[in-house]
Amino acid sequence: MNLNTIQNYIFHKLDRPLFGALILILIIGLINLISANHQDFSNTISHIVNIIIGIIFLYVTCNIQTRTILVFAPWTYSIGIFLLIYVNLFGIESHGAQRWINLGIFNLQPSEILKISLPLMLAWFYQKCASKINYRVHFIGGLLIFLPFYLITTQPDLGTSLLILFGGLTIIFLAGLPTKFIISSFIGLLISSPFIWNSLLNYQKERILSLIDPFSDPYGAGYHSIQSMIAVGHGGIFGRGWLNGEQTNLRFLPETTTDFVFSVFSEEFGFFGVLAIISIYIFMFYRCMWMVSKMQDTFSRLAAAGLTISLFVSLIVNIGMISGILPVVGVPLPFFSYGGSSMVVSLISIGIIMNLYSNKSLIAN
Amino acid sequence: MDKYYIKFILRNRLNFITYCFLIFFLLLILRFFYIQILQNNYYSTQALNNIIKIVPIEPARGLIFDRNNTIIADNKLSYSLEVIPEKIENLSVLINKLSNVVTIDNSDIIKYKRILSKNQFSHTIPIKSNLTNEELAEFSTHSYQFPNVELKETLKRSYPHGALGVHYLGYINRISKKDLIILEKEHKKKNYIGTDHIGKAGVEFQYENELHGVSGYKHIEVNSIGKTLRTIKNFPAKEGRNIHLTIDLTMQKIAEKEFKNKKGALVAMDPNNGEILAYVSMPTYDPSLFIDGINHKSWNKLNKSKDKPLLDRAINGLYPPGSTLKPFVAVAGLENQLRMPPFKINDPGYFYINNSRRFNDWKIGGHGEVDIIKAISVSCDTFFYGLAIELGIPKLNKTLANFGFGIKTGVDLPNEKPGLLADAKWKKKKYKKKWYVGETAITGIGQGYTQVTPMQLALATSKIAFPNKSIIPHIKLNSQHLKQNTGLTPPINISDQTIEWVKKGMENVTEDGGTAAFIGNTTAYKIAAKTGTAQVFGLKKGEVYDEKKVPDHLKDHALFIAYAPAKNPKITVAVIVENGGHGGSTAGPIAKKIFDYYLTSGSR
Numbered sequence: 001m002n003l004n005t006i007q008n009y010i011f012h013k014l015d016r017p018l019f020g021a022l023i024l025i026l027i028i029g030l031i032n033l034i035s036a037n038h039q040d041f042s043n044t045i046s047h048i049v050n051i052i053i054g055i056i057f058l059y060v061t062c063n064i065q066t067r068t069i070l071v072f073a074p075w076t077y078s079i080g081i082f083l084l085i086y087v088n089l090f091g092i093e094s095h096g097a098q099r100w101i102n103l104g105i106f107n108l109q110p111s112e113i114l115k116i117s118l119p120l121m122l123a124w125f126y127q128k129c130a131s132k133i134n135y136r137v138h139f140i141g142g143l144l145i146f147l148p149f150y151l152i153t154t155q156p157d158l159g160t161s162l163l164i165l166f167g168g169l170t171i172i173f174l175a176g177l178p179t180k181f182i183i184s185s186f187i188g189l190l191i192s193s194p195f196i197w198n199s200l201l202n203y204q205k206e207r208i209l210s211l212i213d214p215f216s217d218p219y220g221a222g223y224h225s226i227q228s229m230i231a232v233g234h235g236g237i238f239g240r241g242w243l244n245g246e247q248t249n250l251r252f253l254p255e256t257t258t259d260f261v262f263s264v265f266s267e268e269f270g271f272f273g274v275l276a277i278i279s280i281y282i283f284m285f286y287r288c289m290w291m292v293s294k295m296q297d298t299f300s301r302l303a304a305a306g307l308t309i310s311l312f313v314s315l316i317v318n319i320g321m322i323s324g325i326l327p328v329v330g331v332p333l334p335f336f337s338y339g340g341s342s343m344v345v346s347l348i349s350i351g352i353i354m355n356l357y358s359n360k361s362l363i364a365n
Numbered sequence: 366m367d368k369y370y371i372k373f374i375l376r377n378r379l380n381f382i383t384y385c386f387l388i389f390f391l392l393l394i395l396r397f398f399y400i401q402i403l404q405n406n407y408y409s410t411q412a413l414n415n416i417i418k419i420v421p422i423e424p425a426r427g428l429i430f431d432r433n434n435t436i437i438a439d440n441k442l443s444y445s446l447e448v449i450p451e452k453i454e455n456l457s458v459l460i461n462k463l464s465n466v467v468t469i470d471n472s473d474i475i476k477y478k479r480i481l482s483k484n485q486f487s488h489t490i491p492i493k494s495n496l497t498n499e500e501l502a503e504f505s506t507h508s509y510q511f512p513n514v515e516l517k518e519t520l521k522r523s524y525p526h527g528a529l530g531v532h533y534l535g536y537i538n539r540i541s542k543k544d545l546i547i548l549e550k551e552h553k554k555k556n557y558i559g560t561d562h563i564g565k566a567g568v569e570f571q572y573e574n575e576l577h578g579v580s581g582y583k584h585i586e587v588n589s590i591g592k593t594l595r596t597i598k599n600f601p602a603k604e605g606r607n608i609h610l611t612i613d614l615t616m617q618k619i620a621e622k623e624f625k626n627k628k629g630a631l632v633a634m635d636p637n638n639g640e641i642l643a644y645v646s647m648p649t650y651d652p653s654l655f656i657d658g659i660n661h662k663s664w665n666k667l668n669k670s671k672d673k674p675l676l677d678r679a680i681n682g683l684y685p686p687g688s689t690l691k692p693f694v695a696v697a698g699l700e701n702q703l704r705m706p707p708f709k710i711n712d713p714g715y716f717y718i719n720n721s722r723r724f725n726d727w728k729i730g731g732h733g734e735v736d737i738i739k740a741i742s743v744s745c746d747t748f749f750y751g752l753a754i755e756l757g758i759p760k761l762n763k764t765l766a767n768f769g770f771g772i773k774t775g776v777d778l779p780n781e782k783p784g785l786l787a788d789a790k791w792k793k794k795k796y797k798k799k800w801y802v803g804e805t806a807i808t809g810i811g812q813g814y815t816q817v818t819p820m821q822l823a824l825a826t827s828k829i830a831f832p833n834k835s836i837i838p839h840i841k842l843n844s845q846h847l848k849q850n851t852g853l854t855p856p857i858n859i860s861d862q863t864i865e866w867v868k869k870g871m872e873n874v875t876e877d878g879g880t881a882a883f884i885g886n887t888t889a890y891k892i893a894a895k896t897g898t899a900q901v902f903g904l905k906k907g908e909v910y911d912e913k914k915v916p917d918h919l920k921d922h923a924l925f926i927a928y929a930p931a932k933n934p935k936i937t938v939a940v941i942v943e944n945g946g947h948g949g950s951t952a953g954p955i956a957k958k959i960f961d962y963y964l965t966s967g968s969r
Contacts, residue, residue: 170382176374233400233408247412271401275394282390289383293376301375309382316389323396 013062013358018287021280022335022350026051028277029261029336035243036256036264036338043257043338050340054347061351066359069352070124070299076113077121077144083110084151111160112341114148116349118164119306122171127299133176141172156201159329163317167310171302228260229324231267239270257338259330263322278319285312291357300356307349420585421559424578425520427605429534429568431614432640432842436525437534438569443521444496446504446514447489453513460492463514466507467500469493489515494657522562522656528649530617532677533610533641533778533840535567536652538659556580559602565655567677568610568840570779578605609842611640619962620645623955628943629922630678630819632838633959636827636928636937639836641776643938643959646678680774680781683816684941687897688744688880689924690765690811692829692867695737697764698752699863706866709736716750718802724750727898741870742879744896746810753809754802761808762786767857768825770817776838784821787814812900822939826926829867830893830934832859871895872931881925881953890964891931894956897924898947920944925952929960936963 030047037043061069087110122141129137145168152161173182197205231247240246245267248256256264266274288308295301311334318333320326332339334346400408429438446467453459460469469492477492492514496504504516522537540548540563548554557563559580564570581602586595620631624647633643654663667675676682698704714731716724726732726746732739740748753761766772771786785791787808789800807813824838871893873879880896899922923945928934938956945951 174375174378174382229400230408230411232397233404234412235401236405236409237402266397266401271397274397274401278390278394278397282387285386285390286383289379289386293379305379305382312386316386316393319393320389320396323393323400325392325396 013354014059015287015291015354015357018284018291018350018354021284021287022347025277025280025284025335028265031242032261032265032268032336033257033338035245035268036248036261046340047338047343050338050343051347053340054344057344058347058351058354061348062354062358064355066300066355069120069303069355070127073117073120073124073303076117080110080113080117081147081151083108083113084148086110088151088154109341111148111152111155111157111164112345114152114164115160115167115310115345116307116352118145118148118168119171119310120303120352122168122175122306123299123301123303126171126175126302127297130298135181138172138175138177138181141168141175145169145172157330158200159317159331162329163310163314163331166313167306170309171306174302174305175298224255224260224328225321225324228263228322231260231263232323235267235270235273237271239266239268239273242268244268258332259318259328259337260322261337262319262333265336266322281312281315288312288353291353295356300359304353304356307353311346311349420583422581422583422600422602423519423559423561424580424602425604426522426537426562427572427576427578428607429576430607430609431612431617432609432642433613433615434609435614437530437610437612437614439523439525440520441523443494443519444501445491445494445517445519446496447491447517448514449489459511459513463493463511466503467493467496489517491517494519495521524652526614527653528651529621530612530614530644531567531649531652532646532679533567533612533644534652535569535571535779536565536655537562537569538565538655539563539657558582562656567778568608571777572608572841575608576605579603610840611635611642611842612644612840613642613963616643616959616962617645619643619958620955621647621649623958624942627945627951628672628678629941629945629952630682631938631940631955631959632679632819632823633963634823634827634838634937636830636836636934637834639824639827639838640842641838641840642936642963644679644840646676646682648672648674650674677778677780678819678941680776680778680818680820682818682941683782683784684819684922684924685813685899686770686811686815686817686822687899687922687924688746688811689822689895689897689926689939690815690817691744691749691809692741692871692895693765693768693770693825694749694753694756694761694809694811695741695867695870696768696829696859696863697761698756699737699866700764700859701756701760703755704737704748704752706736706738709734710748710751711735712745712747714747716747716806718750718754718806722803724803724806738866738870738873741867741895742873742876744874744880749809750806753805756809758788758800758805758808761805762788765815768828769821770815770825774818774820774824774838776820777841781820782818784818785814785816811897819939819941822924822926822941823937826928826939827934827937828857829864829871830928830937832857832864868893868931871927884953884957890929890960892927892929892957892960893931893934894925894927894953896947896953897926898922899924901944917944920946923947923950923952925956927953927956927960929964936960 030044030051033047034041034044121144125141125144126133126137145165149161149165149168152164155161227247231245234240234247235245245264247267248264262277265277269276285308288304288311292301292304292308295304314331315334317326317329317331318337321328321331332342334342337343425440428436428440430436446463448459460474463469473493476494477490493500501516504511508514508516524531524534524536539561540557544563545554545557548557556577556579559582560577564573564576569576579602581600583599584597586597616633620633620643624631624645626648628647629645630647631643631645632641634641650667654667659667695704712726712731712733712735714726714729716726718724724746727744731747732743732745735743735745735748737748739745762771765786771784773781773783775781787804792798792800792804792814804813808815820838824836827836828834872891874881874894874896875884875892876882881892881894884892884894901919901921921944923940923942925940926938928937936959938959940952940955942951942955
């Protein structure tokens with residue numbers, strides 16, 4: 001075997017364009033994190049560890065048999081739901097929300113698991129019912145979404161729960177929910193929106209209100225939003241240069257390693273840096289959607305589309321948040337933010353998408 | 366899965382989602398274009414504002430002097446070590462390292478964390494304050510090891526005379542949450558941004574606005590690691606105004622010394638203008654305890670002591686006036702055409718109401734023939750029982766109120782109590798019981814419900830000395846406060862004849878036969894006075910009060926009011942010695958010392 005065949009053997013399932021873009025983003029994210037950490041390397045090292053673990057998971061999920069994924073889909077969903085109930089009862093509280101389970105080595109965030117297992121579960125479910133899709137099937141699909149959505153909302157983690165809701169609804173949409181129904185329920189949602197508003201918690205209302213005019217309360221709810229926009233705006237065309245972001249270094253910017261990691265990047269690398277990163281993300285998104293369009297069976301298409309959409313909605317919400325057009329809801333930037341659960345889950349999602357693509361004709365038979 | 370679904374619905378919907386996302390991405394790029402390029406100037410200014418920090422400058426607190434320019438409240442240089450919180454990577458490491466040079470204990474760390482958590486404005490935060498000289502020297506030689514620790518000089522309040530006169534002086538303490546709320550309400554919070562302390566009691570509280578001054582501030586530019594580069598703008602603070610008090614600190618010292626370890630209060634006043642010369646409330650406490658926030662142990666000790674050192678007895682202590690009320694009752698009678706000399710009674714030593722209830726005179730066997738002048742000088746109870754009953758409470762209270770009893774004197778010190786002039790209406794409301802004639806009788810000798818403060822006694826005595834003057838007791842020299850409050854105690858309209866008789870009675874108190882005869886006989890100047898004894902507890906029927914048998918804390922309070930010299934008075938004194946027994950014997954000598962100092966020593 002020559003070198004080429006070894007390479008082919010090891011990497012034959014990895015989608016090289018997507019993987020290449022991913023590695024590029026991870027490296028830039030890592031460099032950015034050094035600055036965001038105020039050059040404290042302990043976090044940087046655990047970020048590298050997270051990436052390595054994530055890549056191993058990506059490689060494994062990419063190379064296992066697609067049938068395994070299909071079989072495991074309902075199990076991961078059930079385990080995810082169980083963990084969510086568990087975390088609501090016994091989880092670790094942080095920033096007023098219960099999101100983590102302490103596993104000794106690291107804290108597990110079950111809502112992250114649902115980002116993978118819900119699309120897989122829905123895809124599995126529609127695959128089972130592929131021959132007779134009707135309103136009853138869509139209704140059960142809706143219940144499958146609502147259960148984790150409700151549990152995560154009560155943690156309370158509005159950002160993640162909305163992401164999961166959106167990802168799930170997209171799958172039902174792709175599974176062929178009638179257009180008439182979509183339009184009428186959209187109108188229904190508009191009418192019921194005042195009631196939804198009333199059911200929000202105060203801090204969530206404040207965050208949404210502060211978005212409308214963050215400068216109305218610069219030391220209260222709008223503080224994060226303003227400081228982030230100042231950092232971004234301060235970056236200008238070319239940025240302040242790596243490690244030279246004054247807003248980051250003087251600690252005006254909050255949560256620089258997680259939710260606001262991209263603010264740090266924007267200040268230091270400017271508009272062109274942002275343009276480069278968003279371009280890479282667009283390429284990854286487009287590549288994923290192209291892969292979905294090549295898939296042959298319902299499970300693959302719906303699962304891959306759901307995973308892609310979850311990832312990139314989270315991405316758009318995060319970037320929209322730091323640039324002040326969306327509320328501060330606490331959603332990390334995939335492949336960029338510090339945080340083990342998020343990193344591993346995002347990489348597993350990419351792994352599954354690649355797996356489904358490489359096996360595009362296997363299940364159909 | 367039918368071909369139709371895949372071909373149309375799925376493909377369309379996938380495309381729809383893809384386009385939606387691409388549009389979102391495009392919007393995000395436009396957003397960044399807008400913020401980073403079009404609005405770059407605006408946000409760069411904002412960022413610059415972040416880089417310029419505003420540092421408040423605390424104004425030096427005004428000093429407090431007595432009337433002879435002796436300093437009572439001073440500011441002393443104090444050294445502290447301060448750090449920029451953003452620059453500290455590991456607090457415990459720094460503290461460990463600093464501990465080799467200066468003592469840092471747990472309370473310093475707690476204080477640091479507390480200030481850090483509340484701090485919005487200051488650039489640096491003290492980690493160790495009040496360095497001793499040794500610590501200062503030690504730190505200075507090792508300062509190269511601590512590039513991130515700054516040595517700062519601050520002015521700190523000091524009270525050089527310790528507990529002397531603490532009740533009028535008061536103290537400052539750390540600004541509390543409650544203070545902040547009040548400051549906010551009064552729109553003064555901005556002025557206190559750089560200030561840690563605020564006046565909490567006495568003059569320090571009363572004249573807080575003048576003493577505090579006006580905060581200044583400076584804009585400093587900090588670099589990316591938070592180090593100060595330069596000062597851009599400097600608005601210096603305006604220091605607080607110095608205040609001179611009417612107090613004569615030497616007299617204050619003499620007075621407090623004379624009390625020894627007895628409890629009580631003394632107010633010495635210039636009856637010509639209401640200036641307070643001495644203001645004693647015993648026991649005292651050290652105001653320095655409060656400056657950096659009093660610790661729990663000291664606070665509990667002060668607060669729970671049964672001697673109540675925190676109580677300002679001069680304006681918050683309520684006492685039955687006892688016989689010291691008699692000259693004022695006499696004025697009420699005379700002004701109502703009652704008991705005008707040469708009217709006399711024959712005092713058998715007791716007084717009967719309706720031939721049934723018997724009221725004893727303090728002197729068994731009585732005083733014999735007594736006119737109103739003698740009634741004052743020998744403190745004849747029988748005379749005043751009858752006078753009070755004939756006069757009635759309403760008329761009596763009206764005159765007493767004219768002398769300032771039952772209302773605040775308006776002294777420029779916080780939380781003054783008004784005392785009490787009781788009447789039937791008051792009793793009905795308070796106890797739901799009717800007023801008895803016997804109560805009128807004992808009101809005439811200053812027992813019963815009547816309650817006065819030493820300050821009220823001093824003021825009322827001054828009004829005997831000068832009935833035509835309108836004075837308000839005050840402690841700040843040349844105080845504006847006087848002008849605002851004229852009208853509070855207008856001159857009383859008393860006939861010259863009345864005042865002459867009453868004065869004569871008070872002068873005779875220190876003559877042979879008077880209740881304080883032993884005092885006046887020895888001196889060159891004449892003292893007009895009135896002694897008083899206030900019962901602490903009621904005697905049972907038929908029981909005779911025997912000073913030797915009663916435990917100390919149940920002994921009668923001794924009262925003494927006086928002015929001197931009798932012709933052309935220069936000073937009024939009111940003294941109360943708690944559980945001091947008979948008025949003339951314990952309270953009188955204290956007043957005497959004051960007069961001696963003020964009227965005979967070289968200072969006048």
